[in-house]
Amino acid sequence: xxxxxxxxxxxNVPEGATVAFNCTYSNSASQxxxxxxxxxxxxxxxxxxxxxxxxxxxxxxxxxNRASQYISLLIRDSKLSDSATYLCVTRAAGNKLTFGGGxxxxxKP
Amino acid sequence: xxxxxxxxxxxxxxxxxxxxxxxxVEGTSNPNLYWYRQAAGRGLQLLFYSVxxxxxxxxxxxxxxxxxxxxxxFILSSKKLLLSDSGFYLCAWSRAGTNTGExxxxxxxxxxxx
Numbered sequence: 001x002x003x004x005x006x007x008x009x010x011x012n013v014p015e016g017a018t019v020a021f022n023c024t025y026s027n028s029a030s031q032x033x034x035x036x037x038x039x040x041x042x043x044x045x046x047x048x049x050x051x052x053x054x055x056x057x058x059x060x061x062x063x064x065n066r067a068s069q070y071i072s073l074l075i076r077d078s079k080l081s082d083s084a085t086y087l088c089v090t091r092a093a094g095n096k097l098t099f100g101g102g103x104x105x106x107x108k109p
Numbered sequence: 110x111x112x113x114x115x116x117x118x119x120x121x122x123x124x125x126x127x128x129x130x131x132x133x134v135e136g137t138s139n140p141n142l143y144w145y146r147q148a149a150g151r152g153l154q155l156l157f158y159s160v161x162x163x164x165x166x167x168x169x170x171x172x173x174x175x176x177x178x179x180x181x182x183f184i185l186s187s188k189k190l191l192l193s194d195s196g197f198y199l200c201a202w203s204r205a206g207t208n209t210g211e212x213x214x215x216x217x218x219x220x221x222x223x
Contacts, residue, residue, distance in 0.1 A: 032210045043199055043214035044153070087152070091210050101152035
């Protein structure tokens with residue numbers, strides 16, 4: 001079993017719609033959680049950290065459920081520019097991050 | 110400001126040939142440095158990380174090696190490439206002594222082994 005699992009998608013989303021997807025992690029010692037965004041054939045970049053109480057950054061909302069060991073990302077009012085692969089990332093002790101395989105989102109006009 | 114440079118951006122190599130990918134970071138001192146590989150349609154696999162000069166930790170046994178000859182220089186090498194070494198190689202750095210989880214990636218090196 002992969003340590004961090006994601007639905008690879010693609011999630012086809014009409015422009016302006018809301019899309020949400022989850023990520024499950026198996027390491028109960030995971031301490032920190034993040035969402036990264038990766039555009040096609042580009043390097044990943046940090047989108048947002050995920051806090052225990054949930055957090056928003058503009059149109060993006062992240063949630064953490066420690067009991068069920070999953071995190072989620074919700075994108076409201078989707079823009080064409082939101083089309084990308086979203087990588088779920090966890091960190092246990094130390095600075096090593098574990099990446100999921102990514103969820104591909106395609107926003108269409 | 111900090112920048113990370115990685116090269117070459119693209120290369121095509123025959124099986125059995127050597128490999129050298131270079132990565133340098135500017136604008137920071139004593140960074141943690143990482144090499145990741147991303148196979149087509151798959152997640153990022155951590156290959157090596159380093160917390161200081163000459164200190165290399167290997168995550169996955171393979172025919173690749175890494176070296177850190179200078180504080181802000183990280184090199185990924187192979188003596189003989191395999192077909193399975195094809196992929197997108199990403200160098201990254203993070204600030205030492207912090208647990209922000211933020212990695213700053215280079216633009217990547219796309220390797221095709223034929």
